[in-house]
Amino acid sequence: MSLKIKINDNYKNLKPSYLFSDIGKRVRTFTSNNPDADIIRLGIGDVTLPLPECAVKAMERASGEMGNAETFRGYPPEYGYDFLREAIAERYKTFGVSLKVNEIFVSDGAKSDVGNITDILGNTPVCIPDPVYPVYYDSNLMEGREIVLVKGNTGNSFLPTPEGLEKRAFVIYLCSPNNPTGAAYDKAGLKEWVDFAYDTGSLIVFDAAYEAFIDGGDYPHSIYEIEKAGDVAVEICSFSKFAGFTGTRCAWCVFPEELKCNGISLNFLWSRRQATKFNGVSYIVQRGAEASLTGEGIKQCMENIAYYRRNAKIIADCLEKAGIWFTGGKHSPYLWLKCPGDMGSWEFFDLLLEKAFIVGTPGEGFGECGRGFFRLTSFGSYENTRKAAERLERFFKENF
């Protein structure tokens, strides 16, 4: 029996991703041949430290409230509880950004917002950096949109600029600090994109999921730190990396009131989208997120971030010492290195596993421009990261 309905044919153009299953297979083969090898995983793209205590306490308390007739809560507001939207607005104030509560939409994850935003957009070509978080690319492929890639390379330190891009209206996806390259735009770099968008009438979808890793300097936490960005940019951010919420699920996006297309407010379109296709985030989770934005919460979150930063510095120092070209390691949990000796990503993967018992991620999993590059992350334990750095030092010395 076959249905006679039409399906979304664009799904046929999606390429299956075998990146992490291929990594798993190679690691399994290696360990079965080398059962005593003490493997260290520096490929983890997920936080590993437990949640800050204040978030845990808040969620325990909120769970209890849900079991009590006086404090029980039914359907949450589709756009988030005001207590959380207000806490998020307060956080933006510390970046010098002033947002209204109705410009902030709470969601279950940045991936949902990044993926669902195509719903309110029409058939405009999109502009996506390469390499990049695969959701930008795949979610637009699913809609049959024309995709223009802007290329990251050693020449631009994996921070592509709008230079050379056709002067027309695009939907432009930017991620800074970047996944997977760890590269972050400074204010001048991000301003180039805002100016391009302003001149061409493009929309920027700015993914700020890693902003908590920014460590001083002239690096914006929010795109709205750039003048006129409110006219051209949506911002998507998350509690996943800031508060370790990858398994707890809470994020938000910002649609400034001034963001308009032929007089139609994108904030209004998104509010219709969310009210129709989304029913809000769990009360319990929103209380946890709120707690992470209190003074004590931010302190606890930043202690975890400091732990990962220390790891990143250990790896960065090691790469520098070995004279390896890389981006990230500062303002980011990621390090993106050029495979030495002009090796291919997978070739380097195999060698690193065989000689140093270290697992990383081949860069070509994030786009064509990732060929010959390799991602390491700082989400492991301090002890393992130190041990890995020692091995890396020997590995580079002995092999290159």
Place this chain on the structure above:
Amino acid sequence: MSLKIKINDNYKNLKPSYLFSDIGKRVRTFTSNNPDADIIRLGIGDVTLPLPECAVKAMERASGEMGNAETFRGYPPEYGYDFLREAIAERYKTFGVSLKVNEIFVSDGAKSDVGNITDILGNTPVCIPDPVYPVYYDSNLMEGREIVLVKGNTGNSFLPTPEGLEKRAFVIYLCSPNNPTGAAYDKAGLKEWVDFAYDTGSLIVFDAAYEAFIDGGDYPHSIYEIEKAGDVAVEICSFSKFAGFTGTRCAWCVFPEELKCNGISLNFLWSRRQATKFNGVSYIVQRGAEASLTGEGIKQCMENIAYYRRNAKIIADCLEKAGIWFTGGKHSPYLWLKCPGDMGSWEFFDLLLEKAFIVGTPGEGFGECGRGFFRLTSFGSYENTRKAAERLERFFKENF
């Protein structure tokens, strides 16, 4: 400044819904003129009883686990933890339905699944009952799909059949027990739809969110209780009504492996959709949902359902006594009555508020065919429902 991108023009066709804000306005006006009126709300479409104790305990425990390095969990599986998918499959066994774990996709809400399913579908006309839960209609309007309405009325007891429908492939939305009418298809009634879908190659999107209210008899909890339904139907269900999770957020949908269109598995398409645009449900919430499906959990959930059922029966008995035509009140928390004296929905709303201090929901808020009908719900307290029934008895006697 105006963006020059294209937006989704179909959003222009969405009609703003003022139903609940209009109700709010009228109630506020009434109470300001009648400050002493003891108003009873029988319009609530949300659960009001606190969560079952075992779900609360499980979520408190899971929150604690997230604060501990040994038990912390990062990104959840996009399709749900196996512990929950297996618990859902066990529940289906009690309906005589056998599902594989990979046919079940856990999500943050039935509204999300109902709304997002258009993503994987092409431009096929959709068939939607009138009156109905507005998300079916609006989410398809957003995609510019042709919409054919099948009409509910006193003749078919608000259970439209495929009779008279053009014999072609549709995407058919069904909700049973129905929101807002409370009417439920028995097996024979649902089989007519499955047979029509099988004959025409149509896909049925079956919304079973209210299945927990089914109270014996030949009424299917799942569409897969009907032969061959696995070839033609997706089922969407939720913990919202079963376990009182409207504010906690957890649901699931079922894509049977045999559901195919030109050799392409809809299960595969949905798995791609979810892996790209969704990152799974909070671990804490999934533990709460799992707990509600244990033996003790089901017992506690059904105690809450029994409470609402008793309320529904009180209102149903009262309507019967007054000779009012209605559907629901059994197998459903909703009662859908024909406004007596051929009154319009809003006219009846005002009279009921003025004479009996009772707030309900005008039926026309759920579609054209709801004109002249009115929804009452059993989600209030037992005490208020009894008081409301006494007032209703007097109200019908004195006014009709």
